[in-house]
Amino acid sequence: MRDQLLGGRYRLVRQLGEGGMGHVWEAQDETLDRPVAVKVISLLAGGGSRGDDARARFLREARITARLQHPNIVTIHDLGETGAGDNRVPFLVMELVRGEGLDAMLRGGGITLPDVARWGAQICDVLADAHDAGIMHRDIKPSNILITPSGMVKVLDFGVARAADPYATADRLTRTGFIVGTPPYMAPEQARGCPEPRSDLYALGCLLFELITGRLPFHALDTVGYLSAHLTQEPPTPSSVAEGIPPAWDDVVLTLLRKDPSLRYPDAAGLAKVLRQLEHAPAPAANASTLFYTEPDIPAALQPGEYVVVTSVNGDGTLRLWDPATGRPVCQPLTGHTGTVFRMAFSPDGRLLATGSVDATARLWDTATGRPVGEPLTGHTGTVEEVAFSPDGRLLATGSMDTTVRLWDTATGRPVGEPLTGHTECVAGMAFSPDGRLLATGSLDRTVRLWDPATGRPVGEPLTGCTGHVLRMTFSSDGRHLATGSRDWTVWLWNMDRGRPTGRPLSGHTATVWGVGFSLDGSLLASNSEDETVLLWETATGRLVDQALTAPANGHVGAVCSPDGLLVAATLEEDGTVQFWDLVTRQPFGQPLATRASLQVYMAISPRIRHRTRPWRGRLNRSVAGGDRVRWRQPRGSEQPSRRTAR
Template sequence: MDDRDPILADRYRLVRPLGRGGMGEVWEAQDVSLRRPVAVKVISVLAGGGSRADEARARFLREARITAALQHPHIVTVHDLGEAATGQGTTPFLVMELLRGEGLDAVVRRGPVGEEEVAQWGTQVCDALGEAHGAGILHRDIKPANLFVAASGSLKVLDFGIARAADASATGDRLTQTGFMVGTAAYMAPEQARGRPEQRSDLYSLGCVLFELLTGRLPFDAPDTLGYVTAHLHDPAPAPSSLAPGVSAPWDRLVGRLLAKDPRERYESAAALAEELRRLTGVRQAVPAARRYTPTVVDREEHAASSPPSVASGADDLAAAATVQASAGPLDGTVMSRRSLLMRGAGVAAVAVAGGAAAMYLTGDPKRDPVAWSQKIADVDVINSDGPDVVLADGRCHVAAGHYYKKTAALHAFDLATGKRLWRVSLDAAWARTARFTVVNGTVLALVQGNDEEGGRVYAFDAVTGERRWQRPVSDSGMGLAVHRPSGLLITGEGGSVIGIDPRTGEQRWGIDVSSPYDATWILAGDLILCDGGIAILGKTGKELWTRSDFVPHADLAQPLGEGLLCYETGRTVPVDLVCRKADTGEVMWRSPFQKTEPDFSSAAYQPLDELVSGTTVFLPLPAGSRRKPTALNGLTGERAWTYGSSYQEVALKERATTSVAGGFVLPTGSGPVCLAAADGAERWHADTQRVQTTRTYALLSGTEQARVFQRWTSVRIVGVERGRTLWTGQFDSTAVSEPAASGDSIVVLDGSGTLWAIRV
C-alpha cells in the first residue's frame, strides 16, 4: 500500500498496518463517515491492468458480495468492499469489523492447548463453516492464521470465501494462464490438492488445526510445498496422543476421522462434527433447521495447488505439485529395488521386483508405479495364522512373522510411506492363535503361548523404537489380546477377576471380581465390558453399570449399535438368536432367529458381529426360522428392511457368510461375490472370483492359477467397494495372501513367500 495515499474511496483513512500476507495487506483504518474503527484488507494480488486482471477483479467483487451476505457471530463481518487506485494499479479492498485479540497462530506458537478449549474453538469454527457451506461457499484456507480469538473469547473465522473468490482458476473461462493458486499446503486436503475441493475439504483443514492445537505441531512436517502435498496425498496422519501423551482417546478418533484421505470417511457435515465436539465437552445444543440458499457453483474441474505460507504460487509450482500424485518417493537402501517397464500403448505398467517373488501388473495409468515399496521377511506362515499379520498405525506398518508349528515369533516395523525398516524383535515362543498382536496408544502388544500351551505372556514394545516396556503372564492365551479401544486399556482375566491394564506401563488401572469359579471371560462392547454372570462394567473405570441373570451371550462376541448391543444368545425357536439389548440397562430391544444348526460354543464357530453391521443396517445371511433368504434389518428397531432375492451360497457361519464394507455388504454367491447396498439391498457390483477379502473401502478378489506342472500363483484384483471399479490387478508367486490392511490410498498385503507389498491404489 502506498503511504502517500492514506484515504481509500474518500472514506477510509488508513491508520497503521496490521499485517501482510500472500494476498495483500491489512490496515487498521477509520471510517470517516460513521466515525468507527475498521479493518481494511487490500487484495494486492489482483492489482494491475489488462482485460484478464479486470475480469479477475470483477469476479472477486461479485463473489465477495456473496460472502459479505453471511451474517454469523463466528464469521468476521464485512462492512463494505470496493476498488482503489494504488501505486500497483486498481486494487480491490474489503472493509471488515476491527477485532481486538490474537490469531490462533500466535496461540499455537506458545504450545499445546487444553482439550476443553480446543473443543470450544473447534465448535465455533464448525458453526461458521455450517453457515457458509449452507450458502454454497467454501473457505479452502482454514488455518490458525485465519482463525481469530477476540478479546471476549469468541472465535471469528477470517477471509471466509475470499480464497475462492480470489482464485483466478475458479471461473468458467478458467484463466489458468495467470498461474494464481489458493490454499496453504500444510493444511490442504488431498482432494483439494488434486483440484477437487468440497465441503469436507474444509473439515480436513480444521482437523489439521485441531491436531496442531492439541500437540503444538502439524500432523506432517515437510521442507516445502511439494513435501506437504505429498504427505497429505499419501501419508497416514499420526494419532495426536503419539506426539502428546496426555491427549485422550476420543480426540485421537475424532482427529483421525477428520484426516482420512477419503472425504467420505470424514464427518458428513460441519454440523455433525460440531455435535461431536460438543459431546466431548458435555455441552449439547439444538441444531437449528438448515437455512436454504441458492448455492454458488463450485467448479468440479478446477485445478488447485498450494504453497505455505503464501496463498499464491506460480504455474511451475502447480505443474510440479501435479506430478506428486504419481511419485512413490525416494526409497531407503534397505528396500528392495524395482523398475518400471512402461508399456504406453497397452496402458499397462509391469513392475519387476529384483530378488522378489512376484511380477506385478497395473491397469490404468502406465506412468504410475503401483508398488510403493516391498520388503522380504523371513519365516512367514500366513496359512496357519488366525490373527492379523499386518497392522497399520500412526504411519507405521507392523508385521507379525513366525511359524506356529516351529514355535517362532517375531515383530517387524516399517515406515508406511517409504518402506524403511524401523526395528525388529524376536520372541522365543509361538504366537497365540487368535488376536496375537495389536497397536494401541503408541504401544505394540504381542501375545505368545506359554510352554504349557494354555497360559500365555503379553509383551509390550514402544511402537516407534521397538524397545521393550514390560511383560506379564496371562492365564488364558486363547482369549487373545483384548483392547478396550475407547479407554485404550488391555483387558485380561486373572482367576475370577477381570482387570484393566495400562498398555504403556503394564500397571493395573482397575479390577472387578466377577465371582467366577473359572478363569473370568469377557466381551468388549463399545464403552462396556460384559463379564461372566451378565455383569456390564464401564471399560474406562471398571465401575459396574448393570447385571442381568438372563444375559448369557454365546462366543464372547458383541457389537455396539446405536444405543444397543448386538449379541448371539440361545434361541427360542432355533439354536441361536441375534439379540439387541439396551446398552445402559441390558433390556432386550429386539431379537431374531439367526442360526438353525447347533453351535460348538467356541468363538471360532461364530462370525464376528461387526461383519454383519453396516451403518444401522444388520444383515442376516443365513436361513433360520421363517427366513428363507438373506435379510437386512433396521438395527435400531429390528424391523425388516429388505430381502436379497437372488440365489446365494450358503456357508457355515464361521466361514464368513457375509462381510460389511462402507455402505454395504459383500455376500458369496454361486457365481462369485456380490456387493449389496446397505440402504436398500441394490446390487452394487458382482465379481467372478470365489475368494474375497475386504477392508472398509476396498475388496481384494483373488484366485489360484497354475501354469506348466509345478508353478502356481495367486491372481489378485483390488476394487473399490462402492462401485466395484478395478483399481489394481497383480499376481503373487504364492498360493496364499494375508488379509489386506489399508490406510488412505495404501494397501499392504503379505504373501505366502514372505514378501510384504505396499500398493498405491
C-alpha cells in the first residue's frame, strides 16, 4: 500500500504498526502539507449487507468519537473509505504522535511507581471526559497507550473497538464469536456483553497490575481461559507478585479488579485523585536518604528530528542545533532573525523549534532539517521575550515587550484569536499548564495572569505580591503549583487551587532569578540567577538541597530544564565551551559543545533526551533557605562566580 493515495489527499509513507483491526501508516496530507497517521480498518473489509452495515456504523461511531477533545486523546482529523464495491475499507486520519507505546516500555522494564501513577492519572482524565460524554473506550491496554517524549499520555483507538463490532446492537453483543475488547484486560461484565463505564476502570486495573509487577493478573492459554479467569478467579495481591509494592497500591489495584462493578471506584475522576496522591507518596526505601531521580540518556544514534540542543550566540540572530552525544553541530546554522534570539522552545514531540527575537518576530523551525517552517510570525511591535508550546503542540504562545501575548496555530502559522491584553509592561515569562487548560504569563508589572487558551479570556484575578519583575515560570507536572523567578532575587511558589503563594518566597540568590524548573515528581525545584549560581530546593519545605552549582572562572552557568522534568545545568567556559550537568547527580553528560561564543549563550533542550529513573542513595546536604551554601567546584572552575549578566 506504500505510496497509495487515500481519499485523494493522504499519501501513505510507511507502515507504523499492525493490529487485530488493521494497519497504521504514517502518511502525508497533501492538502495541508503535514504528516498524519492513517489507520486502515481492514477488519471491516468485505461485501454484503452485513459488511455495508458494519462500515456505515463504523463511520457513524467514529464521527461521534471525533467530538472528544482532550489533550491526552489522539485527535481524529478525518475519516473515509478506500476501495470500491465489496472491497471498500474504512480509514481514520489522526494526528501523528511521536512516542513509545506502553507495550514496548513493558518489554524494556524499568517503569517506576511514580511513572505508573502519573500515567494512570492522565488516562483517568481521558476516561472521565469520555464517560461524561457517554463514550466508553472498551479496549484499554498497553498498545493503546502512547507516552510522548515529554512524558505525556496519548490514548489511542478511542471508540474504535465498539465501532468495529459487526454484531453490536446498542451496548450488547447479539451474536457469539465476536468480542469487543482484548481478553487479558476485559471486565467480567464486558465478557458477558454488558459493558459499562467502570469496565474501562477494570481494564485500567489490569494495566496498572501489569505495569507495577511486570505480569498480568491472570494467565491463560487462550481467549476462553482469560474470560473464565476474569469471571471466576480472584487476582493475586500485586505485592505478592513483585517486591517493593506498598500496601496503598495493593488497595487501588484490587479495588479496580473487583468482579462487581459497584465495588470498584465510582468514576475515573475520583481514581485520578487517588493516583496523583500515590505519585507524590514517599518512595519505599531502605533509608530516609533514598531519592528517585531521572538520569539523562542520550540516544547513541540520533535520527532526523532528534537533535536535542539549540544555542543562540553572539547576538547576531544565528542559531545552531547540536548533537550532545558527540558535541558536534548538525546541519547548517539557522539564519533568518535579524536580532538576538533570547528565548527558544522545542515542541513536545521535538520536531519543531520556536524562537523569539529582538527583531519583534517569532519563527518556527524543522529540527530535522534546520529549515524555517512557514513565514515569520509577525504582529508584535517589540522584542519577543518568551515563547511556549501548548502540551499538544498545536498552539504557540509568544510574549513581548509590547505588553501583549499572542497565540499561533503551529500547523498554519496563523494567529489564533485576538492578542491577550492586560499586562501593563513587558511579558517576560509564560508557561502552559500540563493539561493545556491554562496559560500563565508573568510581567515586569510584577503580576502573574492566568488565561484560558481556548477562549483567550482571563481566568480569575491576577496573582500579586511579587516585589520585583516576574520573569521565567514553570508548572509542576501535576499542574498544582507554579514557580516564578523574579528580579527581587527570590523564587515564588504559587498554589493554583487557591491562587496565592504557598508560603514565603525562596531566598538564597543574590541577584535576579532568570530561570526555574521542577523535577519530574515535583519534589525538587531548580533556579538559576544572575549571581552565576544554580540552586536546588526541596519543594515541600523550601529548603536548599545539597550544594550550589557555580560558574567557571569568567564563565556562566544556567539551568536548562527539559520539558519532562530533567533538572539540567549548562556551564559556559571563557572559551565558549558548553558542558551539560545533571543537577541531582552532579555528573556531566554528553560531550562539550564548542560554541566559540564570546558573549552569553542562550539555549534550550528538547524532549528528545530520554530518561531513566532509578534510586539514588547519595547524601543530601540540607540547609535552611538563605543560609550558608557550599559551592560545588567544577573541573577548571573557580570558587568566585562571575557577575556578568545572564539570561
